[in-house]
Amino acid sequence: MSNSRTFDPAGVLFGIGVPALAAAVGLTLTLLWAPRLPDNIATHWSGTDPDGYSTPWSLAWTMVIVIVLVGCGASAIAALAGALLMMRRTMLLVGLTVVGLLLTLWIALLAAQLDLASAVSAELPMTWIGLGIGAGAAVGLVGASTLRDHRERSAATMAPDPRLPRGPVNLPITLRLGLGPATTAVLVGVGAAITAGLCARAGSWWPLAVFVPVSLLAVGLLRFRVTLDETGLWVRNMGMTAVGYGVEELVGADVEEVNPSRDFGGWGLRLKGRGNYGLVTTTGPAVVFTAANGQRLTVTTPRAEELAGALNALADRRLGGA
Template sequence: MSESRTFDPAGVVFGVFVPVLAAATVLVTEQVWTSRLPDTLATHFSGGTADGFASTSSTAWTFVLVIVLVGGGCSGFAALAQALLMMRRSMLIVGSSVTGLMLALWFGLLTAHLDLTDPAGADLSTTPIAVGVLVGGVVGVLGASLLRDHRERRTTTLRPAATLPRGPVDLPIVTGAGLGAGTTAILLGIGALVTVGLCRLAGSWWLLAVFLPVSLLVVGLLRFRVVVDEAGLRVYNMGMCALGYGVDELEGASVTEVAPFRDWGGWGLRSRGRGNYGVVTETGPALVFEAANGQRLTVTTARAAEMAGALNALADASRPLHHA
């Protein structure tokens, strides 16, 4: 059975239409308010004083280009249904945050110049920057939660090879992977201290509003929950299922030894060639799930042997003996 499709509808809406709508909003508001704006806008501020200027139209087009190329360039990845689901989600959140930041900054810039004859007198508030990042991040998370894995799915009636491990089916088997609570707290604490220092230097606290969603995204991308149950194998990230394979897709589950940087070139959710994915967060044993569609998922966990044995036993129980 195949659920393959080229574009994810939710990805198209949130990853393509939303940035395009934001860019169009910039151009429309520039035209609507043009009679109330000076010919040039203050585009750079030092210590709260305007010291850089550009024409209103060129500033508007600069914002449009940043929204489309950076915000839309990142979030548009979410529309590609065959790309890795977790990557699509993270790119959508990043792109939406950039889009929200730029749109809010544009409105903040416009309101600072309304009815001014001299743009040097503009006073830009940093509040819209913080609000824009937060709202953009929320929209990105909402869109990410609606994305689905539309990869091709194939089932098999063959039992896993007899040489592969079997074990008791004591389900569910649930384990965590990635950053632990202690490491997460330390990293967030260091990041918060650095951000507070930068805020004091800048004389403004808006950076804290940027730090919060960025930190949550980074921490979320480095924490996983791995579940093996009657349905198969699933890997959760940021509270959402990032990868999932059914027992009916299993060709065989095995155990191997993995060193993240040596074998995968890094730590976290990795890809090594088309359809070869890894959730590699530590050196040691790893579960290897080989699917009928040719994909392969490697998950580092101390319970790799237990998971592999249960998965192969589940596959045996669901398939006729004469296919062994």
């Protein structure tokens, strides 16, 4: 079965449409509020005192450029239907979080200086930074949940090679990979301590408003649940299917020794060349799922032999080979 879709409509809407809408909202507010703003507004602060100024429209076009280049530049990848679903979701979350931050900060800078005779007395609206990050991440999460996997799929026509592992089909098998509870607790604890110090130094809660959404996003993106059931092998992340292959696509499942740094250039859900994906979180055995369309999915786990045996046995059963 083949899917020739080039663009994911949900990805176009959220990855391109939302940043464009954010830029339009900022420009509209600048146009409406310009008569009530000083000729030069504060755009940079040193401590509590402004030390950088620009015209409202100079700020507006700067924000538009940054939203388009940084925010939309990241989130637009979500529109590419053939790209790895997990990558598209991650980039959409990151991009819209940046867009939320920039738009909220833009609005806050303008709102804080409405009806001021001079921007010299303007105060930096730091509280809005955390709110913007949270709002952008929330929209990004909604958008990520609407993305779908439009990759090309092909059904295998032959049973896996007889030399590949076979084993009992005791399903489902569920694995938890990535950051464990202890590592998560340490990382969040260290981050929380640093944030508490920043809050005390700033005399404000705004660093906490930044820390909470960023930490939730980071932890969520680094924890995975892998499930092998009668239908195939599936990797879920943040409650959504990140990548998965049906058993009807299986050419063969093998076991290999994998080192994340050496073989995939890092840790987590990785891409090594076109169509070669890896969920690599430890050094050691990994089950390697090869699909009929030529793609591979490598998952590091001590139970690699068990998963490979069950997958090949499932494929045999489907094709009547065993």
